[in-house]
Amino acid sequence: MSEDPLLVETLGAANDRRVGIATLNAPRSLNALTLEMAEALFAQLAAWREDPAVACVVLRGSGERAFCAGGDVVRLRQSALAGDDHAARFFEREYRLDYLIHTYPKPIAVWGHGVVMGGGLGLMVGASHRIVTPQTRMAMPEVTVGLYPDVGGSWFLNRMPGRTGLFLALSGAPLNAADALWVGLADRFLRHDQWEAFVAGLAAIAWEEDPGRHAGQLSRLLRVLEAEAGERPASVVREHYDQIQALTDADSLLELVERITAYDGPDPWLQGAARTLASGCPTSVHLIWEQLRRTRHASLKEVFMAELILSINCMRFGNFAEGVRALLVDKDRKPRFAPAELRAVTPELVAAHFAAPWGDGPNPLADL
Numbered sequence: 001m002s003e004d005p006l007l008v009e010t011l012g013a014a015n016d017r018r019v020g021i022a023t024l025n026a027p028r029s030l031n032a033l034t035l036e037m038a039e040a041l042f043a044q045l046a047a048w049r050e051d052p053a054v055a056c057v058v059l060r061g062s063g064e065r066a067f068c069a070g071g072d073v074v075r076l077r078q079s080a081l082a083g084d085d086h087a088a089r090f091f092e093r094e095y096r097l098d099y100l101i102h103t104y105p106k107p108i109a110v111w112g113h114g115v116v117m118g119g120g121l122g123l124m125v126g127a128s129h130r131i132v133t134p135q136t137r138m139a140m141p142e143v144t145v146g147l148y149p150d151v152g153g154s155w156f157l158n159r160m161p162g163r164t165g166l167f168l169a170l171s172g173a174p175l176n177a178a179d180a181l182w183v184g185l186a187d188r189f190l191r192h193d194q195w196e197a198f199v200a201g202l203a204a205i206a207w208e209e210d211p212g213r214h215a216g217q218l219s220r221l222l223r224v225l226e227a228e229a230g231e232r233p234a235s236v237v238r239e240h241y242d243q244i245q246a247l248t249d250a251d252s253l254l255e256l257v258e259r260i261t262a263y264d265g266p267d268p269w270l271q272g273a274a275r276t277l278a279s280g281c282p283t284s285v286h287l288i289w290e291q292l293r294r295t296r297h298a299s300l301k302e303v304f305m306a307e308l309i310l311s312i313n314c315m316r317f318g319n320f321a322e323g324v325r326a327l328l329v330d331k332d333r334k335p336r337f338a339p340a341e342l343r344a345v346t347p348e349l350v351a352a353h354f355a356a357p358w359g360d361g362p363n364p365l366a367d368l
Contacts, residue, residue: 027063069116122151146319
């Protein structure tokens with residue numbers, strides 16, 4: 001198997017058109033996004049954007065287990081401990097890539113099979129045609145490692161039904177395929193074994209001369225395949241919507257967290273959400289609350305600019321390195337976050353995370 005971080009192929013189609021297929025190629029790490037992978041994918045998407053023969057693009061992950069399980073947080077931890085600029089460069093490249101996908105002029109289909117978390121959602125959520133399968137498992141679990149849902153999370157979480165986005169950000173609760181469809185993270189439900197039929201269908205499309213019609217042609221293919229996909233699972237989030245609204249109906253962050261973590265009912269999904277929030281990083285909880293408040297009416301560009309500041313600053317403080325150590329390095333699952341309690345997180349500490357690390361200079365993403 002090739003060791004290239006990104007595998008690229010073009011599929012011949014009707015009317016002398018082609019379909020670009022890019023595959024994240026790190027199956028042993030569940031296709032965790034690296035700096036090299038992000039740069040390669042950005043360059044390839046930019047090239048396909050300028051090629052008039054390319055009608056649409058498909059993005060998928062290598063292997064059977066995941067599309068993308070998130071960013072390479074172990075490498076980011078190494079950068080945070082070393083105090084070098086790798087993490088800052090990674091976040092800038094990643095957010096540029098995510099923004100490119102959001103604003104891409106050609107249809108992009110993302111095959112969101114298996115694990116789709118963190119940075120994987122950043123690659124998927126901005127695509128024009130987002131496909132989930134019965135094995136899709138999504139989450140934004142950054143609260144467990146001293147981070148917050150970035151990669152545009154400030155954009156899409158604020159646009160979910162009610163306060164669902166806030167609840168999912170604070171609790172890291174898992175989502176299935178039907179959940180993804182209901183909260184707006186996906187568009188189509190297919191079986192994973194329909195991949196070959198999907199590729200064959202792409203090759204058979206008589207792509208029209210007008211590029212503006214290509215998205216509709218792709219949609220028609222997916223509509224036919226979805227009709228053959230069979231029954232989708234029930235949406236757990238939809239079933240819990242009223243409870244989520246009740247649990248998050250609070251006048252302050254402290255009250256909201258107390259409501260969720262105090263849940264003692266029989267529902268295992270809500271029990272898991274309560275446990276994750278209770279054991280999460282207290283500073284991250286404050287950052288999630290404040291970031292979603294600040295970006296509620298922000299543009300997509302403003303969201304990524306704000307997230308770049310916050311993400312770089314999370315590398316400067318110790319909670320991210322400690323959270324990744326406990327979860328993925330030493331694997332003792334006993335992070336020693338500081339402060340250790342929600343009430344001990346001061347407004348000054350929160351404000352420091354939102355201060356531009358480059359001072360009065362321009363934001364590196366100001367040119368988006």
